[in-house]
Amino acid sequence: MSAEPIEPLRHQTLHERVYEALLGLIGAGVLAPGTPLDEQALAARLGVSRTPLRAAIARLAQEGLVVNLPYRGASVRRFTVAEIDGLYEVRAALEALAARKAAARMSADGLATIAALLDEGQAALAAGDVEAYGQADARFHRALAEVAGNPTLTETLDGLRRRIHLFRDLANRQPGLRERTARERELILDALARRDGDGAAALLEQHIDHIRRTVLQQLTEWEREK
Amino acid sequence: MSAEPIEPLRHQTLHERVYEALLGLIGAGVLAPGTPLDEQALAARLGVSRTPLRAAIARLAQEGLVVNLPYRGASVRRFTVAEIDGLYEVRAALEALAARKAAARMSADGLATIAALLDEGQAALAAGDVEAYGQADARFHRALAEVAGNPTLTETLDGLRRRIHLFRDLANRQPGLRERTARERELILDALARRDGDGAAALLEQHIDHIRRTVLQQLTEWEREK
DNA sequence: GCACAAAATCTTGTACACAAGCGGGCCGCC
């Protein structure tokens, strides 16, 4: 058996499940940016009272996925191009930090896990399953942050990714994605295996920066079309 | 008159004021780390019902100042030495980013504001008023992030500082603080004026890293004494 | 017909009551 500390299966309260439900609805686009969240209507639709729903909305607002104005209600947040740029900018800096720390602390086990996740992403791209790629990619970044061993870093990056997740389609539908990630896979694993913190940091920063440019380009194109 | 965009004085709801009150109580040490937050007792003490109090506690929990376990209540968070280390690590990376961006975008006005805040801090130290120095220092960092022009960055740094604020005494009671900050003041202003992003980033990173080491040293010393 | 104002209506914020889960203490059993 492994010696991992087990989580004592915390009881999940209603507002937590409501939070996750809303997260799913927003992520799936059912609740599109700008949609007002009518508390009564949503509560009825989810089969709960307003109390846990309000708690869930408050959390989403705190995380920046929803804007909540006093007495005026909440609505799914609309991000401006500049804000999206800013999200990626912060994320790039923190992913670089995570990579640097992870390289320094990397174990054989951790490296194997990360390699497996990168492979998973590649396999998904080969199969044309962009959705699966996105999930594997998210797990890769999460694992990397985990190895870095800094809870604040992990949580902050999680928060950024939750917001960025809304534009994942723009990031993942780029041409040549498969070839690019295949190249990067080797470089990243190599840097991590060599415990080359600077190298890993630079690679991750470039990686995020490239996504950032892709997304911004698509956004501005899309805006021009209008 | 200045041409600053004016905030339309948003109505402040009760749970917001309760949040601020709790923040003050925690910051002042009235609610020390580990203190359980009894909802009934706190609500009575603040003259408020449990509903807005719970909202405020939920926000504090989300920000990481309080831990909240289902059906077991909330308590003021106790930070481990490793967690404090991690907080400063993330903060250093983001302050560096902020400095880099701020240097690139710096205006004469902004530079004057920042110089004034640094001077204010120096004056406070000269007068032996550590509390005033802490406030001026916080405003300096906030102004720098503001000039960087990335709301996500500003908010993330604010969140980190709110948590770090709990250990400010450890950081501000170091010997030679005044001389050090006086030296740094010149270097930072110079780098910003020259729009030297790399230089400003390095300076801020060093600055935070130095605080980090000071705080950690004091913490380990204090632990050994026990 | 238009502009402004006041009231009606709807939505969110707060208070309170009830339900659900946890911890401690007690009792019985081995």
Added chain:
DNA sequence: GGCGGCCCGCTTGTGTACAAGATTTTGTGC
């Protein structure tokens, strides 16, 4: 006498009613 299970008290979670603020609609005066 020690251990395990059960019951009771207490705290937190959820539902609901009422209050406060915002929006819309309607009415009135010009």
